[in-house]
Amino acid sequence: MSARDHILEQIKINKPAELVLPETLSFESDFADLTETFTELLKTVYTEVVPVKNETELLQLLTARYEGVVNRATTIPSLLPWADFSLSVSDPHELETLELAVLKAEFGVAENGAIWISDAHLPHRVLPFITQNLALVIPAQNLVGNMHEAYKRLTDTTGWGCFISGPSKTADIEQSLVIGAHGSRSLVVYLLEE
């Protein structure tokens, strides 16, 4: 008998009597102002949320903010004039020297500050992790209250996707929080009003 059949057989013999799934699996949140909750929450994980009017204003802002930064990349077509690093590489290892990536993401969750980004908007999965610094861009209206609402939006997760909430961090040395473990050292979220 294969290991698979053996395991399934053992489970069948040993499992408890069948139960049904509970009815209440989803809870509604009632945040008065999603943007405010989202912004406040992300502050607690060292992440700045910056409201901008539209992509034109974002382009100006990026130009001013990151003057002197080299190896800048973006997945947003209207921001391409600002970038100096092409993401059309065949091997993701070539992203190693990336300093700043400004990436289109889908939506954010107010309760925990998590932002969903996926294959749908990414040429390389490693991009949000390998870049030294990360900026995510989401439309301000794409905020939901909590994770139950988030999964209602995520009926299909494509091949890969991730909730990101803040820069990478660790507290493995005596519980002291250090920002910048293996992923990005910083995160900024740009909320597009239009």
Add this chain to the structure above:
Amino acid sequence: MSILPKDHAEASEVFNKDEGYVNWHDETLWFVRQKRDKSSKNIPEWEALREAGSQIKHYVLSHLDRLLVEFERNAKENGVIVHWAKDASEHNRIVLDILKKHQVQQMVKSKSMLTEECHMNEFLAQNGIDVIDTDLGERIVQLRQEPPSHIVLPAIHLKKKDIGDLFHEHLGTDAGATDPQYLTEAARQHLRDKFLTRRAALTGVNFAVAETGGFVVATNEGNADMGAHLADVHIACMGFEKIIPKQEHLGVFLRLLARSATGQPITTYSSHFKKPREGQEMHVVILDNGRSTQLGREDFRNSLKCIRCGACMNTCPVYRRSGGHSYHNAVAGPIGSILAPNLDMTKNADLPFASTLCGSCSNVCPVKIDIHDQLYKWRQVLAKNGHVPKGKQMGIKAMSVVLSQPRFYQWSGRLGRAVMRSVPFVVNNAMNPWYKQREMPEPPKESFRDWYVRNREN
């Protein structure tokens, strides 16, 4: 030093030699426990959420076979290669074969307690494969050649001076440097090179979703993603109880997990893997290793609901004052003490006794496992099978008198006090291994409940 594994009581005696150190360990974990309390209070429906998590897991246990088959079918459709392993050695063999097929001799690995359970690193090393642990805490204990002492905080037993010395020796940091920021940066540089040069990555699995065939891996450091997205081969290893029915159930579990573990609203990264990226090979290894036996033990099967948040350890007065290594099992603390005897009753007979049965673990458990009840029941099973560790025999007899009373929650306090006042030697002498480092409080003459009842009658 003895090469025989010490039992929990002996090992904790060693751990307790330095009182300042033990107090520090105790307080550090209590601090994490308090963060959990604060964070859970931010969610008004916290208790209902725990109940939902618990019920989904009960459903899972009663439908495991079907859910696993559904997961396998969907994962295969997504282009993932699914393997099944009856035990640790089959698991390790499967991983080795995948690596051999790709002629890989070096692999990065993110946190996986399952591979600790299987002693996979040692096995692969014997077969010429070099495994680098990439979670900072796990890298630290790996360099020290010791196992993690906590499932979420692998290096929680170490002070920054220990880590400074270790990094000085292995990573060339300045002698005497202990700044966590500096040490973490050194590890970042050291491991970044590994991520960039390894062709295979192994990760654990926090949740596998039957409905989609996908799985979720949660980290704060981003190491699972750095490894998996750069490697040609991604191997994800899971115990079969990690399965959940639907993707929407992740809403419940991701709200519970990080809050219970460290008090964070969510981990920095909750990565949802479904299909391999173009040109990549993705494997999932599903492991039994005694889980199906545990499923058949009516009194203990609920331990399979565990989502490995570590809250029961952070809150446990015994864990905090004895350290993870004294449990001599991959998973330490209260939950480890229920899982371990299932694997080996003789070797792990001491663990269900490493508890005061105070019930704090059951109170914080996000999926409402009756942890302390199960510990108590293991004591009965072990005693019946002649496995009671020596030092505990006498104390336990008195304790079972107390605890076998019907409605023992209500009565045990009263009887406990009576026992302590009339026969203090039973509780308060060297026969009770926990007495050694714990000043027994003077028992109050009456509990609040007794006082209340008496005063109400007046």
